[in-house]
Amino acid sequence: MRKLSLAATCLAAAAFCSGAARAEDxxxxxxxxxxxxxxxxxxxxxxxxxxxxxxxxxxxxxxxxxxxxxxxxxxxxxxxxxxxxxxxxxxxxxxxxxxxxxxxxxxxxxxxxxxxxxxxxxxxxxxxxxxxxxxxxVIHGFIYNADIFAELGLSEPKTNDEFFKLLEAIKTDGRYVPMALGTVDQWEAATMGYQNIGPTYWKGEDGRLALVAGKQKLTDEGWVEPYRVLKRWSDYLGDGYKAQTYPDSQNLFTLGRAAIFPAGSWEIGLFSQQAQFKLGAFPPPVASAGDTCYISDxxxxxxxxxxxxxxxxxxxxxxxxxxxxxxxxxxxxxxxxxxxxxxxxxxxxxELAKKFLSWRNDCQSTIRSTYAIVSRGTPNLENETWNASANVLNGVEPPETAAKRLQDGLDRWYKPAK
Known part of the structure; x- marks a missing residue:
């Protein structure tokens, strides 16, 4: 009886302990x-x-x-x-x-x-x-179809002039859309467009922090010029880009019908899986030879x-x-x-991820200009920048007008002196 009682006690204790362990999960x-x-x-x-x-x-x-x-x-x-x-x-x-x-x-x-x-x-x-x-x-830059580049005898551009000569060469050939970017969703016009190339002109963190401090305005040359450059992109986005969604642009590129994709490094995983061609990447071109390179990191x-x-x-x-x-x-x-x-x-x-990461060694890093502090009010500068970038690409708002609208909206609520 004592043996049975002891066994029963042990079994009960084991059940209790097991139940307690499960309860603690x-x-x-x-x-x-x-x-x-x-x-x-x-x-x-x-x-x-x-x-x-x-x-x-x-x-x-x-x-x-x-x-x-x-x-x-x-x-x-x-x-x-x-x-x-x-x-x-x-x-x-x-x-x-x-x-x-x-x-x-x-x-x-x-x-x-x-x-x-x-x-x-x-x-x-x-x-x-x-x-x-x-x-x-994530790091911004440009992903390209290396097979198309090899076929057309193209090389990675270093400067803005080289970049537009490259786009013109692809357009003249006529077989491929030079760049896959649409404006329907708006955010990519700003994120992969304006915020991608902009740091080159507002000088990265120096310009961004000056904007936050109220020492620069969105109507200053360093902030307007990227819109002028962005406007020039519209000649190379192919027919129908105004009705093109973000997934449309991704498909256009991964199917081999477009040569370049203005990108963030977040595309690497998907593109590596879907593209049946070799991928390459280059950072945002500098305005002129010898200029400092900037990346949105x-x-x-x-x-x-x-x-x-x-x-x-x-x-x-x-x-x-x-x-x-x-x-x-x-x-x-x-x-x-x-x-x-x-x-x-x-x-x-x-390898493509390594390429993006290597730019940290050669370029100065900055963050997207609208993310910290200056988008806390109404109108929201981040969302307004989406709209302005799409409008500039669509040709319905001149760069200077878009910049003034953004600054006027910021002035309504943002008082950096306070």
């Missing part, structure tokens, strides 16, 4: 706008974390990019958002921190493995509080902690892992063209 949910990354998170990133962190399960729950901000804000207000919040750079995420919906990560193990520049997109204006772990940046994505998460400890464990060298290497290779921002040197496998 934690499931974390990540909110994100990266719907195209589902397979990568589910097949590579999450399994790598769960392998070394038993007891923590991670679920990736994305929302369509155009719906993410509104959906996330509604979930946060209702208290139903996930534990981990994928952070857009600068003002959108700062607003979440100011509303106490995401928390300070100053004491997070691993946060010191990021430079102040890397953390800038997710740090308060006074530089004292970082509220998201930086995950990756833009912090794109971070990860923060929901202030109301019931799984904060497990969530912080995941965030510390995101700050690790393992994550930097895994993420940079799983998503070629998204470059880790930590001090860890991730070894890249993709």
């Amino acid at each position: 934690t499931t974390l949910t990540i909110e994100s706008w990266r719907t195209d990354d589902i397979a990568i998170w589910q097949d590579k990133i999450i399994p790598a974390f769960e392998k070394t962190h038993p007891g923590i399960t991670v679920r990736f729950s994305p929302t369509a990019p155009t719906e993410y901000n509104a959906a996330l804000n509604a979930k946060l207000d209702a208290g139903s958002a996930g534990d981990l919040i994928t952070c857009r750079p600068f003002d959108a995420s700062l607003a979440l921190y100011d509303k106490h919906q995401i928390v300070s990560l100053n004491d997070l193990p691993g946060i010191d493995d990021f430079s102040s520049v890397a953390k800038a997109a997710w740090t308060t204006d006074d530089g004292k509080t970082t509220f998201c772990v930086p995950m990756a940046s 833009h912090p794109d994505i971070g990860l923060g902690l929901n202030a109301t998460s019931k799984n904060a400890e497990a969530a912080r464990t995941f965030l510390s892992w995101v700050a690790s060298e393992e994550f930097a290497t895994l993420y940079s290779n799983a998503l070629p063209g998204f470059f880790a921002l930590s001090k860890h040197q991730a070894k890249l496998d993709n």
